[in-house]
Amino acid sequence: MSSELMDSFCLLRLTVTLLALLNPCLTRLTPRVSFPMGSPGRRLTCFSSHDLSNTTTLLLSADGEKLYVGARDAVLLLDVGHKDTVLLRSKLDWSPSEKDLEECSMKGKKMADCPNFIRVLQFFNSTHMYVCGTFAFSPRCAYINSETLTMSLNTDEGRGRCPYDPYQRNTAIIVGEELYTGTVADYRGNRPVISRHLSEGSRVDLKLDDTLGWLEDPTFISSKFIPHEEKIYFFFSEVGREYNFVDKFIVSRVSQICMSDVGGQRTLQRRWTTFAKAQLLCQDGSELPYNVIQDIDLLPPAEGTSVDDILFYGIFTSQWAVNSGRSAVCSFTLTEIKSIFSGNYKVLNRDTLQWSARVQEKVANPGECGLHNASDNALRFVKENFLAEDSVRPAGRRLTLVSREHIYSHLTVQRVQAANKKLYTVLFLLTESGHLHKAVLLQQGSYIIEEVQVFKPPQPIRSLMLSIPKGMLYVGTSEGVVRIPTANCSYYWTCAQCVLSRDPFCGWDAASRACVEVSVTQTALGQDTDGGNVEEACNSVSVTHRTKFGPSKMPAISCPAGELVSVSLNDVVRLHCPAASQLSHQLWERPNSRLSSDLYLHLQDGSLSFVATPATLGHYLCLSTENGYRQTMAIYHVKQKSSPVAQTPTSYTRSHTRAQPTREGPKATESRPAVTKPSLAIRNTPVTTRQLDRNLTLWMKEYENLETKFRDGNPLLSACCPSYLKELVVVSVLLVLCLSLLITVTLYVLRQRWRRQTAPGMGTPSRSSDRRTPEEQESLRENEFGSKANGQVPSGGHASGLVCNGNLTDSTQNLPNTPF
Incomplete structure (x- = not known):
């Protein structure tokens, strides 16, 4: 990179950083209500045991009655069909032997990291599950009966299917009794791989070519199956080699592979021929991007809409210091992803390891299914052209949600039909401190309905699962499993509070005088998710009921006793x-x-x-x-x-x-x-x-x-x-007295002035003053001088003065400065 280009980039980076610091649009998202752990307003059901820890993997049955938990050295089957309790039905212990633990310790690993941490837990068919664990840094996999929780006699080697290190993230999904994984394939964690396993018949196991640099130190997040596309999408973050930055620049990726892929005949044998990847850009305008993906979930299309209207909601954080401590949620459409993969691709120069835009003729379409039958020339083209030129931008070209107070780690998403038949998107977000945020996406922005503390003290969240038919959330942490109902309508006991919650799950039923869950059988419920207008939404409530439970203004009576x-x-x-x-x-x-x-x-x-x-x-x-x-x-x-x-x-x-x-x-x-x-x-x-x-x-x-x-x-x-009748009478009497006193004093002053003007010899002392003794005259002169100097009544035997309308009087009703 030239020095001019480097200087320009540094200036651009500084400018963007300053803009981000001065951005006034980043508003604070405050949950409307907050429930501490154990609060009676939010009932949680917890399951824990003294020998249960690190519930890293959750798997829910189709009917929502059974929850399978992958923990440390064990697989559990929990009965979650009861309303108030979670029961343990059976438990399978699967731990390494003493010899395995000793070998793990000899490799230089801590004994706390050598147990068997379950990292893959998937339904293989209607009767069995496929389970993989780290097993003392020697991964192993096995088939387990989903009813009896018994394990098959033979176990498989788990290399390329499960990580060695319990702290390494991975993803796995089984489709058509084939396992698709994203993990590392070596002990040191230097060989990332996206692979297919358990293939039978004419189908063969596939993986990425290690020598091609298709993955650059990735952190796998999730994998999603799109049935009508017959594709599996992988989401991860990695080092973006296409950017020539001084520091490593992390980018978020979406990659795809076709399920029909069986590898090339001569070129790319037993390798993916349909692998392609593109950048996920969670960025708002000219601000710095939130470039590190943390979790992602799929929202199916609404009924009656196109199958391509699938949305992917992801949590992103930033490696930039200016966005430290913040999280953003972005959504991406399947239509946009397909458009990017069908566009142009960058080319990698193997000699200089530099990426550039394509200039030569396009021989094949990378990422297109059916390339396993293509020519060697086309496969060589695909082999070097797997990075899409354009980035996938968020839906609506804006961020869905930004939080400057919380770092979110996991999310799940649900579409809810409100009482007015309108559809709303609800996000359930887990913070790193162990709190659950329930947010609804509105036209004017995101609105956090409530905050629930999941564990106390806070525990790191390991997994999150949503059961839409049962209306339950399951959270797995290092100490157990917590079940949380998605709706909490009974908490709101008035129509006003039910409407102000703006919860699309809840509406006010005037007949039962209760806030109830919205269902297809409920009609005419008081609800306003968009605006939270109490007056309009509660019009159906009777006047008597409104006065008793939730008056919108001051009560008609004087007021209730307090x-x-x-x-x-x-x-x-x-x-x-x-x-x-x-x-x-x-x-x-x-x-x-x-x-x-x-x-x-x-x-x-x-x-x-x-x-x-x-x-x-x-x-x-x-x-x-x-x-x-x-x-x-x-x-x-x-x-x-x-x-x-x-x-x-x-x-x-x-x-x-x-x-x-x-x-x-x-x-x-x-x-x-x-x-x-x-x-x-x-x-x-x-x-x-x-x-x-x-x-x-x-x-x-x-x-x-x-x-x-x-x-x-x-x-x-x-x-x-x-x-205030007594106070009014006292003030009126005082006012009359003051006015009378003022009039009297005024008349007295005028009378004295008239006498001095009409009396002869007004410059000489009067006889009465001459009659005073020298001591009395000297005292009178001192009193007059003190009154003129301080403007106060001279201290003596007289009563203290009374202030009325700004005039100061004494008990003799004479002004202090007026001679006797």
Whole structure:
């Protein structure tokens, strides 16, 4: 590479890096609700055992009743047909002997890596499975009866079918009782290979030619079978030799082989003649690409559409530091992949090992099925032209989802039909920290419905499997298997919360007053996945039901009775407000009053803090706003203690999740209350909608009984808005007194000025002043001088002044600067 080209590339790379750093379009994807491990709002079924570890491979039966688990030194058969439990039906132990372990240790391997880790687990036919394991760095394979879990007497050598190292990724799939694998074929892991095994009759086992450089240090991810194409697609990442970078540049690939391939007659004997590969480019505009593929899943075409409308959804990360800690999801269409493979191919110069665009005449179409009967000239052309010139770009030329907070490791995808018969795509994404994200793809972008913690402490995820007929997800980690229902509709107990979830699985049934799963038998369900509009979606709900369970505005009655908080004056009061979701915004209101920033402090967790004074006593309402919908989350009545004896706040709710208001002593008024991190987020403290609405219902039921409970000298809680009649009378009297005082003083000043103008000898002292003693005159002069200098009433035996309309008066109703 010339120095000019190198400088240009460095400048381009720096420019792209700066653009990525300054990109304002990367928004934060926050799950609406979050369920910690063991949360009652999200029921998980776990299976674990003291002798079970490293569940690296999962295989689900066609009926969804049995789950086969490939673990360390064992294969398990789990009964997953029961709703609340996962039962162990049988277990097959398959571990290396002591001699095998000793040989593994002598090869320089750690004893922790020498057991038999199951890496291939596939159905061979209707009665048997084909299983392969690392077996102390000497891979072996065997047939296992899928009903009795018994192994055949003879085992096969697993070289080229299973990796040696348990940490190396591989892929395997059985089609037509033939095994197609992508793995390494040597002990050191330097010979990557895509091969076919278990061929019979006229068909022969095939593999890639090691000397051709068809694979460059790959990491195999997955393999998918396309029936109508009779092709198998392999997905992996490798070093991109077509880029002459200083550092190794990783690229993601899709490759294909034809199942009908039997190799060439003279050229490429027992080698693939239909192998071709292309780059998968997960990139948005001019940003740096997410170039390292982590996982991929296939979404079949919708009913009534073309068979080529298959979508491949993949997780990608980046080797660039600017995208460190981020993940992106891209989708690719089968139509686009086929178009790339039918286009032009690059040519590799064997002498210089440089790739270039094709200039000579095209002899054959690389990747085309049926080339095993082609001429030697055509096969030699295919042998050197296997890299497509163009890259496969994502559907819609944009990224499906980008997360800057989470690194996703596995995904699975499902198409869901909502209540309005519209189809939505739902992604289930697993993070490296052991959390499951459920996201729906909308026109305006991705929306994460919920987050579920799968394990605590977090465990590395080994496998993920989806059972669409049963509506279940299965997650395998280093310690066991977790089953998670795909739908969680019963968590939402109001029509508003059911609609705001925007879950295409769920809709509000007005007849049963419950959020239920959408099915073909359900009609007229309240649901709005696209917009989450509560008012429109809940129109079918009766007025009575809406008032009881989910009022969209302030209740028609004054308000339900809330929680009584007894405080002493000058105490610091903190009122907590539970969040309806992690996307909601909390706000506080007082009836007929404004929450001034001088008196009130809004904390980050949504709580309200203030000092108890006569002006701050009264009712407080905490409201939650989400997507234009407002609901009352908590109601408090702050009152002064009737006696100096400490009282405990009396609560008239049955909520155990809402934090109690805290009161601090008078010393707390000297410092500003500390702003704490959100402690009421659903992730840390689950606050279910069911509990909140039960609180509101209980408040309404006890509304009529509270009047008698608080009649003994305490203000009634039956009215949401306190009476300010006494305050109005006091303010009116003070205003009248001040006006009268001002008029009187004004008239007195005018009268004194008129006397001085009309009295003779106004420059000489009066007789009355002459009668004063020298001491009295000196004291009067000092008082007048101090009043003029400080503008204050002189200290003495007079009463303190009263400020009225900006004028300062004393008890004698004379202005301080006016002589007696």
